[in-house]
Amino acid sequence: MPVTNFDFKEKYRYQNGFDAYLESEAVSGALPIGHNSPQKPPLGLYAEKLSGTAFTAPRHENKQSWLYRILPSCSHPPFVEAKQGGQEPVLEQSPAKLHYIPNQLRWDPFDHESDTDFVSGLRLVAGAGEATLKQGLGMYIYAAGKSMDAHSAFYSADGDLLIVAQDGVLDIRTEFGWLLVRPMEIAVIPRGVRYQVLLPSGPVRGYALELYQGHFQLPELGPIGSNGLANARDFQAPVACFSEDHGSIALDGPNSYTITAKFNNTMFETKQPHTPFDVVAWHGNYYPYKYDLGRFNTIGSISFDHPDPSIFTVLSAPSDHVGTAIADFVIFPPRWLVGEDTFRPPWYHRNTMSEFMGLITGAYDAKKGGKGGFVPGGASLHNVMSGHGPDAASYEGARNAELKPQKVGEGSCAFMFESCLMVGVTDWGLKTCQKVQEDYNEHSWGGVKVHWKRLPEGEKGVSHLL
Ligand SMILES: O=C(O)Cc1cc(O)ccc1O
Ligand SMILES: [Fe+2]
Numbered sequence: 001m002p003v004t005n006f007d008f009k010e011k012y013r014y015q016n017g018f019d020a021y022l023e024s025e026a027v028s029g030a031l032p033i034g035h036n037s038p039q040k041p042p043l044g045l046y047a048e049k050l051s052g053t054a055f056t057a058p059r060h061e062n063k064q065s066w067l068y069r070i071l072p073s074c075s076h077p078p079f080v081e082a083k084q085g086g087q088e089p090v091l092e093q094s095p096a097k098l099h100y101i102p103n104q105l106r107w108d109p110f111d112h113e114s115d116t117d118f119v120s121g122l123r124l125v126a127g128a129g130e131a132t133l134k135q136g137l138g139m140y141i142y143a144a145g146k147s148m149d150a151h152s153a154f155y156s157a158d159g160d161l162l163i164v165a166q167d168g169v170l171d172i173r174t175e176f177g178w179l180l181v182r183p184m185e186i187a188v189i190p191r192g193v194r195y196q197v198l199l200p201s202g203p204v205r206g207y208a209l210e211l212y213q214g215h216f217q218l219p220e221l222g223p224i225g226s227n228g229l230a231n232a233r234d235f236q237a238p239v240a241c242f243s244e245d246h247g248s249i250a251l252d253g254p255n256s257y258t259i260t261a262k263f264n265n266t267m268f269e270t271k272q273p274h275t276p277f278d279v280v281a282w283h284g285n286y287y288p289y290k291y292d293l294g295r296f297n298t299i300g301s302i303s304f305d306h307p308d309p310s311i312f313t314v315l316s317a318p319s320d321h322v323g324t325a326i327a328d329f330v331i332f333p334p335r336w337l338v339g340e341d342t343f344r345p346p347w348y349h350r351n352t353m354s355e356f357m358g359l360i361t362g363a364y365d366a367k368k369g370g371k372g373g374f375v376p377g378g379a380s381l382h383n384v385m386s387g388h389g390p391d392a393a394s395y396e397g398a399r400n401a402e403l404k405p406q407k408v409g410e411g412s413c414a415f416m417f418e419s420c421l422m423v424g425v426t427d428w429g430l431k432t433c434q435k436v437q438e439d440y441n442e443h444s445w446g447g448v449k450v451h452w453k454r455l456p457e458g459e460k461g462v463s464h465l466l
Contacts, residue, residue, distance in 0.1 A: 065284025098424025168204030177238025362412020
């Protein structure tokens with residue numbers, strides 16, 4: 001019987017820090033001292049390096065970790081393309097197959113699923129770029145009703161996956177240790193890291209963003225100073241935790257482990273007789289982490305006007321152009337609005353960036369909830385230059401509101417994946433899911449009223465009217 005080293009009290013210990021250089025030993029003495037790859041690493045372990053950037057990336061960008069494990073991860077037969085059980089491919093993201101449309105789109109809450117696990121329940125809704133070129137991103141919905149098999153693990157060679165838990169708890173076992181991710185928490189699993197998602201409290205549904213290029217960073221704080229928004233110490237990384245099952249069992253025996261790889265948005269599988277979760281110790285700055293959105297230190301205007309939503313950026317994945325993100329992860333948490341002589345909800349706007357939004361819980365101050373509205377588990381996409389803003393009712397409400405200090409978003413949290421790239425929608429997102437709200441425009445802006453008041457002809461200040 002395989003044994004594991006974890007004790008449940010210990011299971012959810014974390015180490016704190018964003019982009020920190022961390023180390024963790026499940027057995028003391030497992031980490032070599034002053035060496036990364038000694039001739040014989042301690043305890044008979046193998047040393048394995050996991051690189052998240054080119055070896056030669058500058059120091060401030062360089063990301064790597066050293067794993068000390070019972071067997072190296074290359075010890076498996078070749079991968080073969082996984083059968084999809086007659087299903088249409090749901091992750092394929094060739095730009096030719098995406099629908100690029102200027103319409104504003106909104107989706108009703110995506111269905112819960114009972115037969116899928118985290119991996120088979122991933123659906124690509126929209127994306128930009130190409131995983132093979134390490135450019136762009138994919139936006140996903142996941143819905144799962146069962147845990148991944150205890151003898152399985154998944155990794156993606158395509159990018160770093162940012163998971164936004166919306167409904168249900170994810171207990172994520174990674175090569176680096178465990179992360180418990182609840183609604184209102186996010187996790188980032190870097191490219192290549194193997195993991196397994198268990199569902200300790202039933203079905204789950206949520207959103208995810210896969211970043212094909214670079215890595216998430218904390219946004220610059222500029223004049224805000226040295227603290228605020230998401231603080232580095234609130235990001236939590238796992239502690240090392242391993243299983244001992246190093247393959248006395250036949251490859252196809254009941255205890256063999258299936259490793260699924262997402263490679264250019266196609267699933268491949270292999271089976272190996274030993275557990276992939278055999279990392280006894282690790283050190284480095286390339287590791288999975290989680291963050292509780294409740295810890296976000298929200299900052300806003302205390303005088304007038306509605307600031308750009310960039311002040312709510314939790315994590316940012318920059319493009320090569322300073323200040324322009326391939327993906328910003330932005331949240332709209334509960335906050336006080338005190339602006340004087342100000343239209344307090346988001347303004348009407350058109351943006352060179354694309355805006356994909358989801359709702360974790362509650363209601364969003366610029367949009368009605370309820371049936372046919374913007375609802376938890378649903379989504380919206382306002383693509384490059386697609387005009388949008390408060391629906392007519394929210395506009396009238398805010399235009400006439402008494403401007404006393406007001407707490408908005410109590411018990412609620414919306415979020416946005418904002419990208420400098422034009423986003424295409426998949427067939428699944430546009431048709432198969434059957435969640436697109438046909439009357440989104442009419443429902444939101446069909447009722448916007450004319451408030452324009454023409455001054456009487458000849459009155460001072462009137463120049464000319466055609
Ligand atoms: O469109 C949206 O609802 C997101 C958004 C919010 C905001 O406060 C300002 C700009 C913006 O795009
Ligand atoms: Fe917007």
